[in-house]
Amino acid sequence: MKLMERIFIIGMMIFSGLVIYEGIKLPIKSEYTIGPGFLPIVIGIGIFISSISCIVQSVYKYKKLDTDTKFISKEGATRLGIFIAVLTGALLLNEIFGLLISMVVFMIVILRYVEKYSWFVSIRVAIISNIIFYLIFEIWLRVPLPGINL
């Protein structure tokens, strides 16, 4: 947990650098008021300072604790990894199969292999819920969901 939290804070520090860099590229002043670069610089510096404060707090917090807790269990990481990979894959497949069919496939895979339901339950839940989503988004709200594009 300790290492992961620090990586997270360092990520925030990098983000603050990006915000400051963007601010520097833009004018800081304009006539009678501030320019578009003023606030990004101030906010970027603020994020950087608060990140340092968070790092210091994290050092003190973990000094007090005797043992460090695990960020994630092995089983949890596997489940989450599969979930994110299948979701990303389904979203990439959307270009070919359309959004709803990709989501049906995503739901079936997750319900079967992550949540460990039977094939019958997985297919039934995926199809029924996507029919409901189709009725809500495509028919009621008239959202033009991307279709099959072979």
Next chain:
Amino acid sequence: MESIQNLLIGFNDIFSVYNMIIIFLGSMFGTIVGALPGLGPSAGIALLIPLTFGMPVGSALSLLVGAYMGTMYGGRITAILINTPGDAPAIMTAQDGYPLMLQGKGGLALGISAFSSFIGGIFGLIVLVFGAPIVSKVAINFGPPEYFMLMVLGLSTITLLAGKSMSKAVMMALVGFALGMVGSDYVSGFVRFDFTPELIEGVDFVAIIIGLYGISEVFLNIENLVHLKMGKPSFKVKEFIPSISDIKKITMPTLRGSLIGTLIGILPGAGGTIATFLSYATEKKIAKNPEKFGNGAIEGLAAPEAANNASVPGALIPLITLGIPGSGGTAIMLGALIMYGLRPGPLLMVESGRLVWLMIAGLIIANVFLLFSNILLIPVFINIIRMIQKYLSPIVTVLCILGAYSLNYGMFNIWIVLIFGVLGYFMKKFDYPSGPLILSVVLAPLTENYFRQSIMLSRGSFSIFLTRPVSLGIILLLITIFAFSFIKKGRNSKNQDYSEE
């Protein structure tokens, strides 16, 4: 009298079969979402916003307020039945609700809590109806410096939403501010953070909240494979209806809870959780038999439930009249109002008065629907919650994905949702509050705009904030809030040190 007339106009505007169905569905959806652990008002409203695109603004607001009110009712169901509060304010409901359930009085606990929730909601709404126009009239003459200070006051509520660490809250608020600055700067014409063309219009606020509240919760559920274990409902409708002696017992606690809830709700940043804790503590303190609390005292169930629901209309007073959201839920409501082209703040009741009164009328109707549905449809709710909870993660994910797509019919917002889902997951893991981030994303553009206008007005002088009485007053109020917050924090850490010694 003017308020009542306006409210009647609101009822007249809202009464259509379509709107009634919308409010009913919103309330039902809110109740179910509120009952599901981890998903509170913020998630409930966030998930529904994409469905409101293309609806008339009045109907869209009806749907959102119905869901908001519904989440407040929903949290108590799982708290009473399986000792698992659906949201933070329902923690106090579980204190006496679950012991009642163990005594075989689960139906009665659900009935009493529904009744108290209704009274609390109505009490808060009465204060909203009569209080909002008064505050609005006082604030109507505000100029850019006062507006800017109001925005700063709104942002200062992060000290109250901070949770355990102020540094984490400040960092999240600043990150939110940076996200709020992405896109075209309308004053100078420059574009900030234009890494892709889609970012020229900024990061969509709805995509951020769907990711932070919807997808991140799914990630946590998938990691831990969380499933509720609710039994089949075996209650009869008559068991939900409290007896006359029960009603006598809970009348005063309900009224006290309603008053506490409304007052705490008005204070930015305080919200339903503090209101329920405070009302429970008050009841226990003044009770003849305080030892009954925690063992199934109906007074201990009624007071926090009333406080919880009264806090919703209470929190809407600063939102509608000053544009200050005091919680995650009201921050999302603020974002939604801006998205529908409204301008929350002192002028809202002047410029869009009819819509505000329609929204208030919608809240009253939702409250009535929720009372009856929470008494008559409890078995239905329980069955839906049991069914959905098993398959919740993939269903919520697909709903979030389709919702993100419908924001501008493109894939870009779907990727934004996923990125913020991952960010939200880490934030939850490391205890970084999401409320300050959302608050800043919503308030950043407005704050910057009012700041620039103020400085232009004073021809480059910062003293304008000190020379105008209202602005100066808000500065003093801010100093008081910060001083109070630091003193409180100092005392808490001292007490902690003593207890550790």
